[in-house]
Amino acid sequence: MIQIINKKDCCGCAACVQRCPKKCINFKSDSEGFLYPIVDADKCIKCGLCIKTCPILNSNNKKDPIAAYAAIYKNETIRNESSSGGMFSLLATNIINEGGVVFGATFDKAWNVIHSYTQSAAELWRFRGSKYVQSDIKESYIIAKNFLKNNYKVLFTGTPCQISGLKHFLNKDYENLITVDVSCHGVPSPKVWTQYLNYLFFKQKINKQDIGNIYFREKSNGWICYNFAIKNSKEEIIYKEPHTENLFMKAFLSNLILRPSCYVCQFKQGKSNSDLTIADYWKGWEVYPQIHDNKGISLVLVNSKKGNLLYNSLKTELISFTTEYKHALKTNHGLQEIEYTNKYRDIFFKSLDKENIEKLIKKYTKIQW
Ligand SMILES: Cc1cc2nc3c(=O)[nH]c(=O)nc-3n(C[C@H](O)[C@H](O)[C@H](O)COP(=O)(O)OP(=O)(O)OC[C@H]3O[C@@H](n4cnc5c(N)ncnc54)[C@H](O)[C@@H]3O)c2cc1C
Ligand code: SF4
Ligand code: SF4
Ligand code: SF4
Structure with a gap:
């Protein structure tokens, strides 16, 4: 049965969860907010299907496009x-x-x-x-x-x-x-996203009920200088910030989260x-x-x-x-294959439940592009 020893060995695709014939794999959030499979060993019949289905344990070779x-x-x-x-x-x-x-x-x-x-x-x-x-x-x-x-x-x-x-x-x-x-x-991380949104709604006095959609790539300043934006149900912008200044995008693009x-x-x-x-x-x-x-x-x-x-x-x-x-x-x-690992990633996640998200992201972001 599937057992995650090193978190780098699970991409969270849930193929194992959906394949298990006994439905005995639960998908649970860890302290960083990412979902991982946890097997209920009492119900497991040791059929091995979860291991056969895992795309990391059975990875494919590289191939060039046509x-x-x-x-x-x-x-x-x-x-x-x-x-x-x-x-x-x-x-x-x-x-x-x-x-x-x-x-x-x-x-x-x-x-x-x-x-x-x-x-x-x-x-x-x-x-x-x-x-x-x-x-x-x-x-x-x-x-x-x-x-x-x-x-x-x-x-x-x-x-x-x-x-x-x-x-x-x-x-x-x-x-x-x-x-x-x-x-x-x-x-x-979905957990960082939720914490960021709660912070933003509070700081900008945005009422959740007013939101029509959220855009990570709003183009009113062009494709290259895109914005993070929130629109209401009439498609009017109620919040907009260049992606280079938006805290969540900074954390994403600097590989912190x-x-x-x-x-x-x-x-x-x-x-x-x-x-x-x-x-x-x-x-x-x-x-x-x-x-x-x-x-x-x-x-x-x-x-x-x-x-x-x-x-x-x-x-x-x-x-x-x-x-x-x-x-x-x-x-x-x-x-490209290898992402630059932000050296502050671990300390960021360890501090996530203790410190204010705005302060944390500001403290640990250094944009690398
Ligand atoms: C997490 C993430 C990282 C990316 N990183 C890069 C990058 O480094 N370089 C690059 O060139 N492009 C990247 N992209 C792709 C790029 O942002 C566009 O999504 C892509 O070019 C498609 O654009 P579009 O104009 O055709 O359609 P759009 O309408 O903009 O894209 C919609 C498509 O994106 C998929 N999608 C959106 N969010 C997610 C999500 N969270 N998980 C899975 N699928 C999702 C939808 O299912 C749909 O297929 C990334 C996308 C995501 C979601
Ligand atoms: S970089 Fe993209 S494809 Fe690769 S493990 Fe992460 S989410 Fe999956
Ligand atoms: S070995 Fe079979 S029954 Fe056990 S968790 Fe994996 S898929 Fe489910
Ligand atoms: S199939 Fe493999 S990579 Fe996907 S969730 Fe299960 S253990 Fe993780």
């Missing part, structure tokens, strides 16, 4: 609401138009980040935009498998480790499944086995200056034949140029 593209979704309104070039929304709309179902990260009513799904194009706004917090995957793999078995087209999106967890959980290929991962810098497994990530550069990888194409303008309008360029890595077919079928909706994988890799930190 093709790499700089891409911009032609729908300007949607691109503006998206973090990069709007690639997720194009893929999701296409699957829904074909009667399919889309899985991705969204907020729940208390502004926790969770995985969920939709079959409605009108609901896609909930999944749009990067949420820089580890999303609780819940029972998404089990639900996705049911849709797949009932012949629905399924688009499953998430971090590379979530996609790898899904693939290990399913343990077979489904023609009707498309998997898309995001290039991943790492995921911040990431899950331990992110510092030794096993899922980048093709290891997740996703069909497509989507990212920000920072420095895409070095190759194609004509597409740089500071509104967002997606980098799309095509990793499989299925991904290639889908991407080519959507090209009329895109401004799309081929690019060099090597250039993309060099300019995208999220695609």
